[in-house]
Amino acid sequence: MVALWLVQFGQKLLLCSALSTGCLAVALLLWSLLVMLVNYARHWWQLRTVPTVAGAYPFVGHGLIAERDSQEFFKQLVRFAEEFQHMPLFKFWVGTVPLVALYRAESVETILCSSKQIDKAYVYTFIKPWLGLGLLTSTGNKWQSRRKMLTPTFHFTILEDFLDVMNEQANILVNKLEEYANKEKFNCTFNITLCTLDIICETAMGKNIGAQVNDDSEYVHAVCRMSDLILQRIKTPWFWVDNLFFMFKQGQEHKRTLKILHDFTNNVITERAIVMQKEEECRMKNNTSKSKRKAFLDLLLKVTDAEGNKLSHEDIREEVDTFMFEGHDTTAAALNWSLYLLGSYPEVQKKVDKELEEVFGKSDRPVTMDDLRRLKYLECVIKETLRLFPSVPLFGRKLNEDCEIAGYKFLKDSEAFIAPYILHRDPRYFPDPEEFKPERFFLENSHGRHPYAYVPFSAGPRNCIGQKFAMMEEKTVLSCILRKFWIESTQKREELGLVADLIIRPANGIWIKLKRKNK
Incomplete structure (x- = not known):
């Protein structure tokens, strides 16, 4: 009343x-x-x-x-x-x-x-100015149509084309880590992040930006800075109003950074479309089917919906930018946490060593798709890492209709957030939840576990479309590092100081020691 x-x-x-x-x-x-x-x-x-x-x-x-x-x-x-x-x-x-x-x-x-x-x-x-209405931020019919259209581009046989890039960049990382071998502890987070940024740029856009060898890349700095600006805005309620936000220096920097990001992506899309057209003309002229390694962008330029409509230039930019945003920092976090945990649990690292020797022997050859399938224990290590330290610690939904959750009624437009960091520590499904036990993910040990007790890549209709790509990348990079070095962690768990920003990270980085292995 x-x-x-x-x-x-x-x-x-x-x-x-x-x-x-x-x-x-x-x-x-x-x-x-x-x-x-x-x-x-x-x-x-x-x-x-x-x-x-x-x-x-x-x-x-x-x-x-x-x-x-x-x-x-x-x-x-x-x-x-x-x-x-x-x-x-x-x-x-x-x-x-x-x-x-x-x-x-x-x-x-x-x-x-x-x-x-x-x-x-x-x-x-607050992510939409950068990503538009791409797969991460869109909803309704647009999301459903886009998801259906893009799912085939992440098929495992297509992802195989990306493996060469992952191997190349992982080897550059290993060579850079050589300077730290048999020396004092160092913070590995930045090196790992640059490697994942190189991988995502080349696989998403077909563009080698050389982040690991070129510290002056304007685009690299813009990607990192935009993530920080988005986070600042989320944490500052008076920045939520556009007109107010753009009155402050952070808002002006946001505009400049956004222009750098969009200009870069727009130019790459235009250049790539021209190159693909010339390659197609050349193939038709010479009657050959041979083509170069494809990037995610190449697939987007060709993909069509059920009616045969292609994506517009803006649609393509939204998805490439989304892939860039979602695909480098999250994977970097998972790799860094994996190194930390392996360095903290030498008995687990020894088991990984044994598996790597069974698969590769003493070789430092590139990783193949068959190798990835055989690295089952390493995959369990990654999964257990994501249980303890899910890259995205919180993700939210807005209820678009009234619903009932656990016996409580909730109104339309209520905001719900899911906390994987807490969910993954439920002792009903993960006894001794703070312990690092990759064996939890052996098939016989995970049988019967609630399917929503573990959701590092979300789950259901809006699960992460790139989770197979992420697992490929993490297994490739880790196998290259761990064949070359023995990892020792120098931090205790209570010293990490967890920060839950857009991703979960330690306040002061991941500090490790590397010992070069004798071949």
Whole structure:
């Protein structure tokens, strides 16, 4: 009744104020505030039975108790989950918006398995200036059509064309790591990140940017800087308003950086289209089927939908930029965490060594697709790494219809986020959850485990389309490094200082020692 009265009052106020042009702006502002208040009251009443973190106040929610520092906020989130460990979910308020935290397999399944609850959370809005409405950010019919169109481009037989690039760049990385062998500890995160950036650029665009050998690449700096700017904006509520954001230096830098990124991608697409046309003309003239190694961009230039329509230039740029954004930092994080854990658990590293010797002998030859299939224990190492340190620690959905989760009713437009870092530590499915045990992922040990207890690449209709690519890359790079060096970690788990930004990373990097192996 109160909500209805507020709406009626607002309508009357808007009508009266509209009689005076000078009051129209004030009336619109009051109307917006009333609508926000009505939605707030509606959500509060509907979700009143959902377990709630203590310390919320009207309108500001948990803003007064939420930690501003990323490292401290992540610790706080984990504490909240521990507080509600016997509950299937909990909620906290960001201003007037309720966020529901899901960290039990049964609760997560309700959202991820749904073909309807596929809309991304509000914070993904801040990625759209860079990625547009690509596969990560689009929804509805556009997402479904695009996903169907792009899925064949990630078929394993097509991914085989990318293996040469992975081998080449992994060898450049190994040669760079030689300077650290048999010396003091060093931070390996930057070297690994540049390697993954080189791999993603060449496989996505067919463009060798030489990030590992050229520290002055404007594009490389722009990719890294844009990720930081997006994160700053997400963490600063007054930056959420476009007009306000672009008044600050961060907003102006965002514009400049975005131009660098889009100009680079646009130029590559144009150049690649011209080259492909000339190659096609040459093949037809010479009646030959021989072609050069394809990049993801080449496939996008040829792909068509069910009606035979090709992607536009802008559509292609959206997907290439999405592949760049999703494919380098996440993989770099997984590789860095794998090295850290292998260096911390020498008995596991010895098992990896044994498998590598069985597959490669003493050779440092390039990795083949057959080798990747045989590296089963290394794959378990990567999976267990992603259990303990999922590259994306949180991902969110906006409910596009009313639904029930774990017996609680949620309204349309509620925001839910899934926390793999917490989900993956459920002792019902992973006994001794803090221990690094790759054997958990042996077929006989994972049989019967809840399919949504482990979701490092999400799951269901919106699972990560590039997860096979990521696993290929991680196995290739790790096998090249581990055939050459023995890894020793120099940090204890409690010294890492986890920061949950766009990806999960240690506050001060991954510090390791390398010992050169005798052939």
